[in-house]
Amino acid sequence: MRQVVHHVPDSHLHAYARFKLALTEHEPTIKPYDEAKWAELPDTQTVSPEVSLTLLEALHQRWVALLRSLSPADYRRTFRHPDRGRVLTLDEVLGIYAWHGRHHVAHITALRQRQGW
Numbered sequence: 105m106r107q108v109v110h111h112v113p114d115s116h117l118h119a120y121a122r123f124k125l126a127l128t129e130h131e132p133t134i135k136p137y138d139e140a141k142w143a144e145l146p147d148t149q150t151v152s153p154e155v156s157l158t159l160l161e162a163l164h165q166r167w168v169a170l171l172r173s174l175s176p177a178d179y180r181r182t183f184r185h186p187d188r189g190r191v192l193t194l195d196e197v198l199g200i201y202a203w204h205g206r207h208h209v210a211h212i213t214a215l216r217q218r219q220g221w
């Protein structure tokens with residue numbers, strides 16, 4: 105559960121940067137990263153999950169402010185994800201990350217139910 109809590113801001117930091125790249129460059133190719141290895145780096149073991157929740161909340165404030173400022177044409181801007189082998193629109197990427205947050209919340213909620221926490 106600790107790894108999941110630290111994983112979400114790691115993931116959404118990348119997504120936020122990818123939005124900014126797509127908004128400021130023509131169809132940039134983004135840099136994938138190894139999620140599983142990131143989750144095993146020492147900060148995941150040593151930093152309180154509270155810190156990552158604070159980071160995620162602050163990040164989402166910045167991201168939402170950016171998203172609310174965008175025009176329909178901005179949401180059609182794209183970046184290239186080398187692992188997916190095609191370009192993705194920001195509209196599509198936003199859907200992926202809205203799902204991603206809810207997916208991991210459900211993951212933790214289900215674990216709490218199973219464990220009776």
Ligand code: NI
Pocket residue numbers: 111115204208
């Ligand atoms: Ni994930």
